[in-house]
Amino acid sequence: xxxxxxxxxxxxxxLLPAAQRCFDYCxxxxxxxxxxxGFSMLDLPAIERAEVLTDKDNWxxxxxxxxxxxxxxxxxxLRYDGTVGLSRYVAGHLNDLVFxxxxxxxxxxxxxxxxxxxxxxxFYQMDLDIMGINSLSTNYDAEIISVINRALDSVVExxxxxxxxxxxxxxxxxxxxxLEMNAGQKKDVFxxxxxxxxxxxxxxxxGLRDTLNDINKENAIKxxxxxxxxxxxxxxxxxxxxxxxxxxFMGVLAGMGVKNAKIDLSITRGLAYYTGLVFEFKxxxxxxxxxxxxxxxYADLAGKFSKTKIIGVGxxxxxxxxxxxxxxxxxxxxxxxxxxxxxxVLVMGDNNVAYASNIVNTLRDENIAAVSYLDTDKxxxxxxxxxxxxxxKFSIIIGDNEVKNKVVAIKDMKSGDQQSLSLIDAxxxxxxx
Amino acid sequence: xxxxxxxxxxxxxxLLPAAQRCFDYCxxxxxxxxxxxGFSMLDLPAIERAEVLTDKDNWxxxxxxxxxxxxxxxxxxLRYDGTVGLSRYVAGHLNDLVFxxxxxxxxxxxxxxxxxxxxxxxFYQMDLDIMGINSLSTNYDAEIISVINRALDSVVExxxxxxxxxxxxxxxxxxxxxLEMNAGQKKDVFxxxxxxxxxxxxxxxxGLRDTLNDINKENAIKxxxxxxxxxxxxxxxxxxxxxxxxxxFMGVLAGMGVKNAKIDLSITRGLAYYTGLVFEFKxxxxxxxxxxxxxxxYADLAGKFSKTKIIGVGxxxxxxxxxxxxxxxxxxxxxxxxxxxxxxVLVMGDNNVAYASNIVNTLRDENIAAVSYLDTDKxxxxxxxxxxxxxxKFSIIIGDNEVKNKVVAIKDMKSGDQQSLSLIDAxxxxxxx
Numbered sequence: 001x002x003x004x005x006x007x008x009x010x011x012x013x014x015l016l017p018a019a020q021r022c023f024d025y026c027x028x029x030x031x032x033x034x035x036x037x038g039f040s041m042l043d044l045p046a047i048e049r050a051e052v053l054t055d056k057d058n059w060x061x062x063x064x065x066x067x068x069x070x071x072x073x074x075x076x077x078l079r080y081d082g083t084v085g086l087s088r089y090v091a092g093h094l095n096d097l098v099f100x101x102x103x104x105x106x107x108x109x110x111x112x113x114x115x116x117x118x119x120x121x122x123f124y125q126m127d128l129d130i131m132g133i134n135s136l137s138t139n140y141d142a143e144i145i146s147v148i149n150r151a152l153d154s155v156v157e158x159x160x161x162x163x164x165x166x167x168x169x170x171x172x173x174x175x176x177x178x179l180e181m182n183a184g185q186k187k188d189v190f191x192x193x194x195x196x197x198x199x200x201x202x203x204x205x206x207g208l209r210d211t212l213n214d215i216n217k218e219n220a221i222k223x224x225x226x227x228x229x230x231x232x233x234x235x236x237x238x239x240x241x242x243x244x245x246x247x248x249f250m251g252v253l254a255g256m257g258v259k260n261a262k263i264d265l266s267i268t269r270g271l272a273y274y275t276g277l278v279f280e281f282k283x284x285x286x287x288x289x290x291x292x293x294x295x296x297x298y299a300d301l302a303g304k305f306s307k308t309k310i311i312g313v314g315x316x317x318x319x320x321x322x323x324x325x326x327x328x329x330x331x332x333x334x335x336x337x338x339x340x341x342x343x344x345v346l347v348m349g350d351n352n353v354a355y356a357s358n359i360v361n362t363l364r365d366e367n368i369a370a371v372s373y374l375d376t377d378k379x380x381x382x383x384x385x386x387x388x389x390x391x392x393k394f395s396i397i398i399g400d401n402e403v404k405n406k407v408v409a410i411k412d413m414k415s416g417d418q419q420s421l422s423l424i425d426a427x428x429x430x431x432x433x
Numbered sequence: 434x435x436x437x438x439x440x441x442x443x444x445x446x447x448l449l450p451a452a453q454r455c456f457d458y459c460x461x462x463x464x465x466x467x468x469x470x471g472f473s474m475l476d477l478p479a480i481e482r483a484e485v486l487t488d489k490d491n492w493x494x495x496x497x498x499x500x501x502x503x504x505x506x507x508x509x510x511l512r513y514d515g516t517v518g519l520s521r522y523v524a525g526h527l528n529d530l531v532f533x534x535x536x537x538x539x540x541x542x543x544x545x546x547x548x549x550x551x552x553x554x555x556f557y558q559m560d561l562d563i564m565g566i567n568s569l570s571t572n573y574d575a576e577i578i579s580v581i582n583r584a585l586d587s588v589v590e591x592x593x594x595x596x597x598x599x600x601x602x603x604x605x606x607x608x609x610x611x612l613e614m615n616a617g618q619k620k621d622v623f624x625x626x627x628x629x630x631x632x633x634x635x636x637x638x639x640g641l642r643d644t645l646n647d648i649n650k651e652n653a654i655k656x657x658x659x660x661x662x663x664x665x666x667x668x669x670x671x672x673x674x675x676x677x678x679x680x681x682f683m684g685v686l687a688g689m690g691v692k693n694a695k696i697d698l699s700i701t702r703g704l705a706y707y708t709g710l711v712f713e714f715k716x717x718x719x720x721x722x723x724x725x726x727x728x729x730x731y732a733d734l735a736g737k738f739s740k741t742k743i744i745g746v747g748x749x750x751x752x753x754x755x756x757x758x759x760x761x762x763x764x765x766x767x768x769x770x771x772x773x774x775x776x777x778v779l780v781m782g783d784n785n786v787a788y789a790s791n792i793v794n795t796l797r798d799e800n801i802a803a804v805s806y807l808d809t810d811k812x813x814x815x816x817x818x819x820x821x822x823x824x825x826k827f828s829i830i831i832g833d834n835e836v837k838n839k840v841v842a843i844k845d846m847k848s849g850d851q852q853s854l855s856l857i858d859a860x861x862x863x864x865x866x
Contacts, residue, residue: 003737003740004738005482005484005521006521006524006738008521009478009481009482009509012480013478014475014476015476017474020473020475021474024476037797042447043447045555047445047543047554069500069501069502071545076442089447092440093439093449100808100819112502114504135808136808137807137808137809137810139786139809140807150797256794304437305437305439307436340473350572354685354689357690358690364469364470367469369468375568375569386531
């Protein structure tokens with residue numbers, strides 16, 4: 001019989017134990033920051049009705065982007081982000097939740113497209129959203145950024161420092177009006193701006209020329225990418241309002257202790273539903289990872305599910321994009337995750353299993369990670385080799401003598417020192433190490 | 434426009450925030466038990482190649498049981514258990530892992546079948562597996578049971594006490610031989626035994642009669658369900674060996690401190706790959722939940738992936754089956770999960786956001802869960818109502834006076850007492866509460 005493949009499907013991640021411990025540790029640290037900031041951790045279904053996932057009904061096209069299936073008459077698929085499920089959930093629980101409602105989701109999402117280098121088809125994102133009914137101060141946009149900043153800083157030893165770039169959708173609206181662009185041009189130019197990074201400067205310039213055919217307008221738009229808003233102060237009230245909002249927002253961020261924010265109007269967050277300020281976090285030491293987190297404001301988060309107007313500001317931290325990528329590329333020192341086991345309890349002979357098990361249970365009760373080696377017919381040499389391989393800090397060796405004398409033989413696996421101690425003294429020794 | 438449905442698909446679980454906190458708390462408690470017992474937490478892909486998920490190639494039939502899709506030429510689907518992925522992973526990493534290897538997976542699994550009452554289509558199981566190369570003492574079977582027992586006991590306040598029933602596949606093999614049943618009868622009777630609970634006693638008896646047509650044999654098998662192995666001692670060496678193994682195993686369990694185990698030969702764990710002892714945990718106060726956890730031994734866990742013989746003993750705890758079910762049925766008192774917020778910081782006026790944010794950051798740095806209310810134009814009445822609704826233990830109110838005097842107004846939300854304190858004293862007060 002042919003053996004089946006042992007590699008996961010391309011685009012799917014699986015980590016070895018030490019790397020997984022690092023991944024989980026970082027997730028736990030960051031989630032703790034979010035919990036202290038009052039975010040409720042939600043765990044929503046990974047599968048949603050197709051009509052929830054998308055407004056399109058071109059099944060064939062959607063199928064190339066998502067994982068879809070049909071059960072009976074119901075078309076359904078795996079979520080590609082956390083926002084669709086959250087919108088549905090919040091709209092369905094308006095009376096069960098307190099607004100402004102702070103929600104976080106740390107969950108797997110799925111993209112059905114063919115796997116590309118650095119693109120995962122299954123990946124974790126850590127979402128943060130704050131939602132209000134009918135109104136929500138932009139102070140909450142700043143709060144989201146502040147909390148993400150704290151979350152990323154909680155794992156700074158692994159990922160290094162970050163910066164956050166703030167963009168404004170209203171600025172572009174105002175600029176397009178000021179440049180007297182028509183609706184079609186507005187839309188086309190926005191698509192160009194969104195794709196600028198992928199296109200490169202030359203194709204971008206050509207795109208602008210094709211769309212606008214006006215060198216002044218083309219240069220005006222290009223100037224935003226080099227000089228920011230400076231050319232557009234005192235031009236129109238709408239432009240000034242957008243610029244004022246942005247500057248005021250930078251003041252709020254500074255007041256919240258966010259020291260690493262700067263305005264970058266090239267940040268637009270694509271064609272999604274964002275309606276206000278938008279932002280992207282970058283890891284200064286890891287430009288190769290692209291955007292570490294990004295988000296913005298939705299004027300009407302759940303309009304498809306509810307007549308109640310839910311305003312949201314939210315962001316997704318690309319958790320797998322950061323950590324799975326760095327772990328797969330050996331960019332994180334795993335030293336502190338290599339030996340989670342404090343004590344390996346080695347048992348010489350089946351008669352001593354009960355005595356040894358009592359020791360193991362006591363160690364675990366004392367919050368000491370303890371593993372027992374229960375193939376008791378194996379020679380001492382094999383057993384101590386196991387303790388060495390799992391990088392246990394100590395071995396406790398239980399043979400007939402230890403049982404008879406009600407002691408344990410404890411060996412410091414680093415120094416090699418071995419002592420015969422009471423269990424109580426052995427526990428003290430382990431805890432002191 | 435019609436609004437889209439806000440309910441999740443049937444068979445899918447989503448919890449409100451307090452219930453989710455309870456769910457996560459119990460998972461964390463139980464996972465901590467497993468970590469202290471040296472289990473590596475693995476997080477494997479939810480999607481596997483169809484050929485990994487199943488040996489069958491009847492696509493239509495499989496499709497009724499699983500969530501399947503095809504991408505290009507590759508058929509794939511969502512995992513229905515943790516064992517298939519684990520087998521693949523371990524076989525693919527024989528040189529990266531130390532054996533006996535202890536692995537745990539707490540992850541979502543999927544069943545594509547039509548949702549029935551009490552059956553989920555997406556659910557969490559918490560798996561524990563210990564795997565050895567070529568040999569693995571049955572002491573490890575006892576260790577798995579002991580660790581599950583400790584894990585369930587770590588949340589005993591929610592789920593009450595448990596018992597574990599131990600069955601033996603070798604006993605049935607020996608009994609079938611003793612009764613001189615032919616291969617077809619063995620297989621058919623085993624199917625009957627597996628389905629006995631669902632069939633009821635009458636249909637079971639009828640099934641035995643149809644298959645065996647021998648009243649002595651029928652009664653022999655039925656006697657196991659009433660009297661256990663007592664009728665079959667000293668009949669054949671093979672029966673005695675199976676009974677001895679079982680009794681010796683009960684002794685090992687007792688030696689490990691497992692006080693709630695008993696032999697129940699009606700436990701067979703279905704037609705799966707188990708080859709030795711099998712076991713099921715029941716919650717004594719919740720018979721309606723059925724089997725809380727179950728498992729057994731595989732003589733050749735990963736034979737489809739590797740020529741190396743990997744012996745495994747493993748179990749799955751039906752985490753959603755227990756906790757989602759109890760939470761959905763309001764069987765758990767959520768009192769301690771209702772107010773995760775220590776302090777609501779209420780901000781009177783946008784000018785005071787920076788001062789208030791500094792307080793919020795300091796509270797969070799001190800491990801105090803703090804939420805800021807940042808719609809600063811809202812009246813005090815609305816803001817304190819928010820603090821009340823989120824069940825914050827304290828409110829800290831920041832107005833112009835507090836900023837001017839560099840103090841905070843702190844209100845005990847239970848007693849209603851309000852004081853003006855330095856931030857340091859306010860933190861002391863919160864920590865003392």
